[in-house]
Amino acid sequence: QEHVVNETQQVKSQAMRDASVEQALDDYLTLTLVDPEQANLKLQSIIDRLPKNLAEDNTPESTVRALTYQLFAHLYQANPSAVDDILATLAEIKNITKSVNAIAEIMAAELEVLSFRNQSNQAYINAEILAGILTDVENPRVKYWINALLGRLFRQDTQYEKALKHYEQALDALNTTNDSRTLVRSTSLRQQIAIVHTDLKDWQRARSLLEEVYQDLLRYKQDQLLPDLFLSLGFVMAGQKDYTAAVEVNLKGLARARAQKQQSLVLTFMNNLGSVYIEQQNYPAAKNILEEALTEALALKDTENVNLINFNIGYLEVLLGDAESGLTKMQNAFAFYQQRDSKTELEDLLGWFAKAYKSLKDYPKLAETLEWQMQLREEIAAASSEKITRDLLSRYELKSQTQQITILQQQNELQEELLKNKQLQQTITLLFIFIMGLAALLLVNLYRKVQRSNLRLKEVNKQLEYQSLRDPLTGLFNRRAMQDKMAQRHKSSQPEACALLLLDIDFFKQINDNYGHAAGDAVLIDLSRRLLALTDENELLIRWGGEEFLIVIQRLEQEEIDQLCQQVLQVVSALPVVYEGNEIPVTISGGFIRLPFSQVPEHQFNWERVLQVADMALYLSKLNGRNQINLIDELQVPFADAEPHLQSDLNGAIQEDMIKLHTIHG
Numbered sequence: 001q002e003h004v005v006n007e008t009q010q011v012k013s014q015a016m017r018d019a020s021v022e023q024a025l026d027d028y029l030t031l032t033l034v035d036p037e038q039a040n041l042k043l044q045s046i047i048d049r050l051p052k053n054l055a056e057d058n059t060p061e062s063t064v065r066a067l068t069y070q071l072f073a074h075l076y077q078a079n080p081s082a083v084d085d086i087l088a089t090l091a092e093i094k095n096i097t098k099s100v101n102a103i104a105e106i107m108a109a110e111l112e113v114l115s116f117r118n119q120s121n122q123a124y125i126n127a128e129i130l131a132g133i134l135t136d137v138e139n140p141r142v143k144y145w146i147n148a149l150l151g152r153l154f155r156q157d158t159q160y161e162k163a164l165k166h167y168e169q170a171l172d173a174l175n176t177t178n179d180s181r182t183l184v185r186s187t188s189l190r191q192q193i194a195i196v197h198t199d200l201k202d203w204q205r206a207r208s209l210l211e212e213v214y215q216d217l218l219r220y221k222q223d224q225l226l227p228d229l230f231l232s233l234g235f236v237m238a239g240q241k242d243y244t245a246a247v248e249v250n251l252k253g254l255a256r257a258r259a260q261k262q263q264s265l266v267l268t269f270m271n272n273l274g275s276v277y278i279e280q281q282n283y284p285a286a287k288n289i290l291e292e293a294l295t296e297a298l299a300l301k302d303t304e305n306v307n308l309i310n311f312n313i314g315y316l317e318v319l320l321g322d323a324e325s326g327l328t329k330m331q332n333a334f335a336f337y338q339q340r341d342s343k344t345e346l347e348d349l350l351g352w353f354a355k356a357y358k359s360l361k362d363y364p365k366l367a368e369t370l371e372w373q374m375q376l377r378e379e380i381a382a383a384s385s386e387k388i389t390r391d392l393l394s395r396y397e398l399k400s401q402t403q404q405i406t407i408l409q410q411q412n413e414l415q416e417e418l419l420k421n422k423q424l425q426q427t428i429t430l431l432f433i434f435i436m437g438l439a440a441l442l443l444v445n446l447y448r449k450v451q452r453s454n455l456r457l458k459e460v461n462k463q464l465e466y467q468s469l470r471d472p473l474t475g476l477f478n479r480r481a482m483q484d485k486m487a488q489r490h491k492s493s494q495p496e497a498c499a500l501l502l503l504d505i506d507f508f509k510q511i512n513d514n515y516g517h518a519a520g521d522a523v524l525i526d527l528s529r530r531l532l533a534l535t536d537e538n539e540l541l542i543r544w545g546g547e548e549f550l551i552v553i554q555r556l557e558q559e560e561i562d563q564l565c566q567q568v569l570q571v572v573s574a575l576p577v578v579y580e581g582n583e584i585p586v587t588i589s590g591g592f593i594r595l596p597f598s599q600v601p602e603h604q605f606n607w608e609r610v611l612q613v614a615d616m617a618l619y620l621s622k623l624n625g626r627n628q629i630n631l632i633d634e635l636q637v638p639f640a641d642a643e644p645h646l647q648s649d650l651n652g653a654i655q656e657d658m659i660k661l662h663t664i665h666g
């Protein structure tokens with residue numbers, strides 16, 4: 001099943017490419033090495049067959065590849081307007097395509113153009129960006145090509161480590177392919193890696209890599225690639241001072257270049273051979289090959305090579321003893337290079353002059369040359385360090401501009417986010433305030449309600465308490481209030497002394513009978529007011545029964561008490577109670593006693609029993625004609641003796657002089 005899935009995936013990713021176009025483009029590449037003109041025609045015919053409507057192109061990767069090849073063809077043939085046209089088409093595709101492979105290949109093509117046009121600063125920035133998206137590229141060819149391109153760019157920028165990394169990645173990508181182009185690509189790639197090692201003067205590694213490539217080329221019969229390889233190999237071997245091997249390789253290269261009619265390569269090999277022979281001090285061989293080269297260069301009108309070869313021949317003549325002719329040749333060639341104002345080339349040539357003067361033992365000239373060479377070196381170093389600084393600066397500026405744009409974009413996004421957040425926060429705050437307001441309102445309402453109901457409860461409680469302790473008709477305290485008061489009194493260890501005056505309206509039944517029950521009530525109410533006016537704040541006036549009142553007196557002086565009793569009788573009888581036009585005459589009778597009675601502790605003779613004695617005194621008042629109060633004085637005998645009488649027989653106690661009382665008459 002896994003196999004099936006894999007196949008489907010492959011079909012999917014290949015759907016962006018047209019297999020026949022891909023094959024045709026592979027063939028085109030092979031043809032470029034053999035017959036460039038024919039190759040160009042082939043490429044044009046491929047491009048003519050491509051879909052014209054970019055938006056409906058189902059195989060954009062093949063289209064991009066073909067256009068890219070055409071772009072490079074125009075680039076190397078110095079046809080800038082055609083290059084720009086294709087760049088515009090590619091940019092259009094870049095905007096609409098969904099294929100990462102296509103986008104990456106377009107970016108790489110743009111990068112190649114930048115590099116070719118010496119816009120190296122922008123090129124290096126684009127290179128970094130391209131390196132960043134490489135992981136998403138899955139087409140091995142594109143992966144290979146971009147990595148190889150990046151490797152080359154970084155090598156040119158002397159960023160060898162990065163260059164090697166990309167070359168390795170290019171090799172990895174290449175190893176996943178196995179088509180007609182694989183070997184060619186791997187060969188060129190390994191050669192490029194070898195060149196990096198050469199730059200690093202790691203001759204050995206460069207050489208073994210190139211030898212490996214050489215074996216592959218032989219094995220797969222890729223003869224057309226041999227000259228390039230021999231050139232690299234010869235350079236490395238000379239660097240190693242392995243001149244014998246270098247001669248051998250350059251000879252092989254020369255033969256192949258001749259066979260392939262690559263004239264410019266033929267001259268290079270001959271020149272290189274001349275240099276190696278000189279190093280070997282094989283001067284005759286050197287002379288032969290250089291002269292042969294000169295003839296061919298002159299025939300080709302290749303001034304560049306003519307001058308280079310002449311310089312070498314001049315040097316050789318100096319070495320062979322013909323100083324005058326040799327130096328002239330060298331100086332002429334030097335003048336040619338001087339016109340081009342290439343300090344690096346001149347410095348290199350001056351090195352040979354120095355060697356020449358040394359061999360001539362012309363030390364002043366040698367010194368002069370060395371001084372000049374030194375000066376040039378300094379200038380080169382200064383220029384290059386200046387260039388590096390300039391490059392770095394402008395690269396830094398470009399980079400920081402790009403970064404600034406990114407930062408600005410990020411800042412904008414951030415600000416938008418912040419704004420959104422702020423708005424959200426405001427909404428939340430408003431909502432919160434609204435809810436809090438609502439809650440507060442509810443709370444205030446609730447609080448008020450609670451407070452109101454608390455107040456009501458308090459009132460009700462108060463009323464209940466009032467009602468429970470009050471007589472509803474007169475509003476005076478009731479019996480329960482008396483019980484509470486007495487219980488309160490007994491809470492203290494030494495209860496405060498007080499006195500009890502029990503009162504009973506005379507002939508109240510008759511009042512009811514004569515004037516009606518309501519009149520009786522009116523009498524009760526009126527008398528209550530009158531009695532209340534006589535009591536102090538700390539004294540208790542209680543409606544004790546139907547027509548009975550009890551006053552708990554706090555005054556202790558007998559005189560005061562007598563006066564109060566007098567006032568009670570007076571206040572009741574002095575004026576009749578007026579009810580519905582009737583004047584109702586009223587009198588009252590009472591009985592008085594002190595609590596505790598005659599210093600008898602209350603636990604022995606409690607208030608209820610004491611009150612019974614008062615009741616008996618009241619009864620005595622009724623018996624003796626009413627409108628009077630009988631006040632019981634101190635005991636005349638020990639309490640134990642009097643106690644039996646005190647229960648029920650007050651008269652007996654009085655007669656036996658156990659008790660004394662006095663009467664106040666109304």
Ligand SMILES: Nc1nc2c(ncn2[C@@H]2O[C@H](COP(=O)(O)OP(=O)(O)OP(=O)(O)O)[C@@H](O)[C@H]2O)c(=O)[nH]1
Pocket residue numbers: 504505506507508509510512516517518519520521524545546547622
């Ligand atoms: N109008 C009215 N009458 C009441 C009330 N409570 C008790 N009475 C009456 O008071 C009368 C008390 O009468 P009695 O106990 O016979 O005594 P009296 O008529 O006052 O005679 P003495 O006490 O001997 O002077 C009864 O007729 C009761 O019905 C009340 O709240 N209102």
